[in-house]
Amino acid sequence: MKKKWKEKLGIKGAMFVLAFILLLLCCFAVYAFYHAIHAVNLGQTEGMKKYDYHFVMIHSGVGDDFWETLYKGAKEEGEGIGAYVEDFGDTVPGNYSAEDLMDMAIAAKVDGIIVEGNQSDEMRALIEEAEEQNITVVTMIHDVAGSERKAYVGINAYSLGELYGNQVVEALEKKKESAKPAENAEKPRVVVLVDTSEKDTSSSLIFASIREKMNQSGNDVEVTSLNIEKNEDFESEEIIRNLVLNKTQRPDVVVNLSSVDTISCSQAVIDYNLVGKIVVLGYYSAPEVLDGIEKGVIQASVDVDAEKIGKTCVEYLNKFIIKGYVSEYAAIDIRLITADNVEEYLEMAKKEQRDKGE
Amino acid sequence: MEKLVKKYQQMSIRYKLLISFLVVCLLLVLINGVVYVNLHQTVGQIDSVYVSNIELNQLSESLEEVQTTLYQYLETKSSSTLEDYYVYEQKYRDLFSGLNTETVGSTTALMEKNIYNISNSYLDKTDETVQAKRGRNVSLYREGYAESQKLYQYLRSAIDTLNTDIFLQNSDNYSVLRKSLNSVLLFAIAFLCLVMGVAILWVLFITGSITKPLIELAGAANEIAFGNMAVSFPVVETGDEITVVSKACNKMIDSIRIYIDEIKENYEREAKHIENELIMKNDLKEAQLKYLQAQINPHFLFNTLNAGAQLAMMEGAEKTCLFIENMADFFRYNVRKMGKDTTLYEEVESVDNYIYILNVRFSGDIGFKKQIQEKLLDVQMPSMILQPIVENAINHGIRGMEGDGRILLSVYAENQSVYVEVTDNGVGISEEMIALILENKSEDKQENTENSGMGVGLSNVVSRLRRFYECDDVFTIEKNQSGRGTTVRIRIPVKKTKEEAEK
Known part of the structure; x- marks a missing residue:
């Protein structure tokens, strides 16, 4: 009798265990199913982070490392203050000019615009229109002179020019030391690649500053500017190649004012075996630029804290929206990258790469 | 839950x-x-x-x-x-x-x-x-x-x-x-x-x-069907119809067992009853045999005795005539009632005849007295009971004694029973003998004694009485308190009266 009872309990127990497993399986299945369904987002915005402000950033250099870093900085700063910063040039398809993008941003009734300025009247008018519609505008890198933008965040063109001037002087001195002065030696040539599409004053300020430095140093140098129309695709690369290949007018020093130009130029110098003959001065700390400095192709580059620019832009926008006023001008420090401190930058770049990988 | x-x-x-x-x-x-x-x-x-x-x-x-x-x-x-x-x-x-x-x-x-x-x-x-x-x-x-x-x-x-x-x-x-x-x-x-x-x-x-x-x-039922009555149905506590069925089955098998026991008991009782009857018949046959051995053609004897009685009458010998008539009655009774039930009255009459014959034989030695309540005389009983008892009382009691032997036959009712007592003042009986008679073993001994052919043995009488009345204490033998003589007592349960027997 006892055994029977035990047997009965055994079967009952097994039944209960089975029922329990069944229930568990059922729950698991339902959970797994809902998990799968909810992994699919059909455009619902529920559960997404909501922002108080919508800022857009308009600039010329889509896909450029410098701009990417700048946008990253701006975005991070925005996250902190509840503002979403949209890289308008990146999200809006098609080859729109900065003015078109401005126009779109105004039509889209955003809360604030960060724009890489230029000297066109249209841009000025657009900024005015934006301000009329209560959209705060902050310019960066290049200012829009005489516009109603609330602030300008950028580098001091004049001190950047001075920095380049010093490097040019240094480069020329090195050359003098290494090469015996030929009797019919021509004046050393310094070419500054200027982006004419922007029509702003900073390029000319830099150029002027370099010239001034040359004069101060007492070197007899021919400083010229080469205009590059950035609005035309692939134009700059061709112009640089031509410049380097031109044997009669070959420059001794090329000053690049954008990271893309720097890379194109250093590549051209390597391709035509002119390392040492043409000194390249670069712009920004893109990996290729750092690589060039390390290998001695590029003598020096200036590092602009792109992230800081982005952050400051958003910070200024926010400040204005909250307080109604903000200081008009924010200068961002620049640093020189040479073979002496390139290691530091390379390591930073590597670290960044690792972080991205993770 | x-x-x-x-x-x-x-x-x-x-x-x-x-x-x-x-x-x-x-x-x-x-x-x-x-x-x-x-x-x-x-x-x-x-x-x-x-x-x-x-x-x-x-x-x-x-x-x-x-x-x-x-x-x-x-x-x-x-x-x-x-x-x-x-x-x-x-x-x-x-x-x-x-x-x-x-x-x-x-x-x-x-x-x-x-x-x-x-x-x-x-x-x-x-x-x-x-x-x-x-x-x-x-x-x-x-x-x-x-x-x-x-x-x-x-x-x-x-x-x-x-x-x-x-x-x-x-x-x-x-x-x-x-x-x-x-x-x-x-x-x-x-x-x-x-x-x-x-x-x-x-x-x-x-x-x-x-x-x-x-x-x-079903298994238990199958076992039972094959005759294994020891198996009982399993106790099922499921609370449904099966429990009801199992309980009912268990009750049924219990009842069946009780009935079987009862039937067995009845069967045994009946078997015993049949056995008793057989034994009784056997005893009777034995008695008959003994009488047949003792008698040669009774009809011839009665006719002869009747002729003798008539002869004695013609010769004017009245006493001889009476003696022969009594003797003829006695033997006629013996022959007629062989193996049949009779009444106490006829038994008593037969004893009277027997005593008359003996007194003639032994010239009036035996003092025979009767104390009988007449109304009890139609009690039913087996034949040839009293005569052998009286014969025993004479042969073993008073024959060997000195002085007058007396025999008292009394019939009385007491405690719903009719008692028939035969008391003698003879030499008495030993306890051993009483035991032997009551245990039905006296026969062997009696066979060796003299006159054994004359009467039916007491054990036979006892046995027949017991079968007839279906009880053991129907027959008792006691020594008289005075130290002399023996009393034989037959207790007839009153229910065996004539009317009831007829019923």
């Missing part, structure tokens, strides 16, 4: 089966329901995957219609196109009002917001343009048209981009949903199989728990 289990256990088999099958059915329906709902939802999701693309296409088409009608209106200023314009404008407004308007961290959602706002700006601009056209402000509507054209282009490209982005997203979603649909299907099949298995086990368990006691009952 326990209460529920108890309640379930007390249910009838029908409800038990019904409940277990219902539970299984419900389980299957439930599982199917879950699977169906899941499948339905997945299919619904799949269906809705490309809805957003369709909506965006509609939006794009509607936008184009607005722009086209605007252009037509500006060109022709016809009221029908204006009407169309307003219709399309409203339609477009309805369509884009569903877009996201909040700033959220998703590119597509943000793009929707931009489209929403640009659309508003665009419609403001087109309205403005239409108003300008109505007011015939040529420069204003031209400018407005140009601007709205620009915004239109922006919108088109933005909607196209969004459409493409969403299409890519939706394609991913579609493949995810396809996969999940497949896994839901697979899971459903596996799950149903599992549930089937569990359901089968469950049904097996339930039917097993119901039929197991039945099988046990």
